[in-house]
Amino acid sequence: MVINLLKYSLVFVVSVLLQVLIFNNILILRMISPFFYILFIILLPFYTPRALLLFLSFALGLTVDIFTNTPGVHASACLLTGFIRPGVLQLISSRETLESVSAPRVENMGLNWFAGYATFLVIIHHLFLFFIEAFTFESFHITLLRVIFSSVLSVVLIVLSQFIIFRR
Amino acid sequence: MKNLFRLIYRYHVLLLFVLLETLSLSMVVTYNNYQRATFLDSSNFFTGTLFEGFSSFFQIFEFRQVNIKMAEENAVLRAALQEHLLKTNHGTYKSSDSIYLPRIAKDSSLKAVYRFTTARIINNSINQQHNFITLNKGRHDGVKANMGVIANGQVVGLVFNVSENFSTVISLLNSRWKxxxxxxxxxxxxxxxxxxxxxxxxxxxxxxxxxxxxxxxxxxxxxxxxxxxxxxxxxxxxxxxxxxxxxxxxxxxxxxxxFKNLVIVGLVENKQLNEIKQLESLNKYGN
Structure with missing residues (x-):
């Protein structure tokens, strides 16, 4: 229990730091920027109570907001991601698997499953984030393109991170 | 009453979600120039120190470039100053010789209105709709809100929030600023x-x-x-x-x-800003 607390606090801090210090400075082709930090929401154990999941997602978003001077933008997007996560999990895997395995990891669930699951959450998060940030549907197709390309980049980074830093 | 609690318990996740989502969306909507939520801002002590440490590490590799840039900025500012002095003097002094500068400075109508200082950028973004810059100087160094921020004689932004040792700048790349x-x-x-x-x-x-x-x-x-x-x-x-x-x-x-490779910026303070603002505010009341 205590080990888990320490472990996930570390994941929280590392995700936020990587995001605000490195990934926030990346802008490819003037429109693509990755939002890597939701890795924390993705990695939380299956048995996390839904209310706790919401609070943690909200805290994660608000922390990133403080660094980027955008109060509420990341917080609302993360909150939605946290809210939808249990539904996504039920959609893509059976109840027995969710009860027999503790956390969504590549080594537990396989690469395909993990990539699909991450893609699902990343797209929900990015769709909401980019449209809240633009706060208009005026240039709909441009915002949609940003969502698609940024999602691809974020998923690649999140999956890669599973083989490099967050191996355990 | 018991049924009410049961109902709340049953839908507590949904209720919590709606509550927190309303809270964060209201933060998005109400955040503007007039409502400065200073604690949710990267000029606060914790984020400022973190950004400063991280950026000074990378600064080591940039010193050469910074030197060149600062020399260029000096040249541009000097040229702008001369041009300005010539203009305000209605061409009385035609000479562009540098010797004429001290002579003009004695003229009381040309008291320096603007004060210049420099600061280092410790965080910058260009990939959002509302971009901000964080600087390593704050109230302690004489930075005030509404000071102009320039680099190489070109406009970068406006000082927005100031804390003891840091300040945030609303970048020209912020769709809320005109x-x-x-x-x-x-x-x-x-x-x-x-x-x-x-x-x-x-x-x-x-x-x-x-x-x-x-x-x-x-x-x-x-x-x-x-x-x-x-x-x-x-x-x-x-x-x-x-x-x-x-x-x-x-x-x-x-x-x-x-905006992608700004390192050192200049801060411009208009010493007469308060006087101008005070005078202009009178227009709102008189008919």
């Missing part, structure tokens, strides 16, 4: 803002369409906003068109400053 700007060649002015699409281009609006506009015209500050001296370069016109059903041009301005 600045008054004019076309240098014919002095017609309009309002300049960013549409959030391309970090190299901003838009100049409200220029009536009878005004002759050319690609390549330089766009400069007007000095109306009082935070910037007149005539600082913003960029050059790269494209223009007349909006449908509008009497105004929509002008695309290519920014002169490259």
């Amino acid at each position: 600045i008054s700007a004019k076309i240098k060649r014919n002095d017609y002015f309009g309002s300049l803002s960013w549409d959030g699409k391309d970090y190299r281009r901003v838009q100049l609006n409200e220029v009536p369409y009878h005004v002759p506009v050319q690609n390549g015209d330089t766009v400069v500050t007007t000095g109306y906003s009082s935070s910037f001296p007149e005539g600082l370069v913003i960029g050059t016109i790269s494209d223009f068109s007349i909006g449908t059903g509008s009497n105004f041009y929509r002008i695309e301005v290519m920014l002169a400053a490259d």
